[in-house]
Amino acid sequence: MERKASAVWRGGLKDGKGEFSAPSGVFSHVPYSFATRFENAQGTNPEELIAAAHAACFSMALSAQLGGANLTPESINTTANLKMEKQDAGWAITAIHLDVHAKIPNGDDAAFQKAAEAAKAGCPVSKVLKAQITMNATLDR
Numbered sequence: 001m002e003r004k005a006s007a008v009w010r011g012g013l014k015d016g017k018g019e020f021s022a023p024s025g026v027f028s029h030v031p032y033s034f035a036t037r038f039e040n041a042q043g044t045n046p047e048e049l050i051a052a053a054h055a056a057c058f059s060m061a062l063s064a065q066l067g068g069a070n071l072t073p074e075s076i077n078t079t080a081n082l083k084m085e086k087q088d089a090g091w092a093i094t095a096i097h098l099d100v101h102a103k104i105p106n107g108d109d110a111a112f113q114k115a116a117e118a119a120k121a122g123c124p125v126s127k128v129l130k131a132q133i134t135m136n137a138t139l140d141r
Contacts, residue, residue: 003022004022004023005020005021005022005023006020006021006022007019007020007021008020013034014034015034016033016034017031017032017033018031018032018033019031019032020032030044031043032044032045032046047082047084047093048082050082050093050096050125050129051080051081051082051096052080053125054080054082054096054098054123054125054126054129055078055079055080055098056078056125057123057124057125057126058078058080058098058100058119058120058123058125058126059076059077059078059100060123061118061119061120061122061123061124062076062078062100062102062115062116062119063076064119065114065115065116065118065119065122066102066104066111066112066115068115069111069114069115071104071107071108071111071112071115072104073102073103073104073107074103074104074105075102075103076100076101076102076103077100077101077102078098078099078100078101079098079099080096080097080098080099081096081097081098081099082095082096083095083096083097093129096129098120100116102116
């Protein structure tokens, strides 16, 4: 399975503007800028997308883990709080905290906690944050 997304940036860092899209059509030509990323202007940014992906992935992984423990969640509500900090070598995502609330009728807390830990470790987005990154860079003139 492969998934794709693309981004275009035009201009300098602070005065430029970009947009990103995905072939599925779920988002197309969504704008982003220095201000939406670093100055809390209205709009989205790459880190917000990573947080959304992590929350969604984790919720599905937790549902799978709970199913393996014969527990069926009525709902799983996950918020991913991503922290990005300026370091000596530049900006870095330094932490993501998952705040999870699950409604499971007749749920057992010990089984829930075990499933949540397994989901946190096994969620593909959790893993990608530690992944090897490869690249092919081409300069067009």
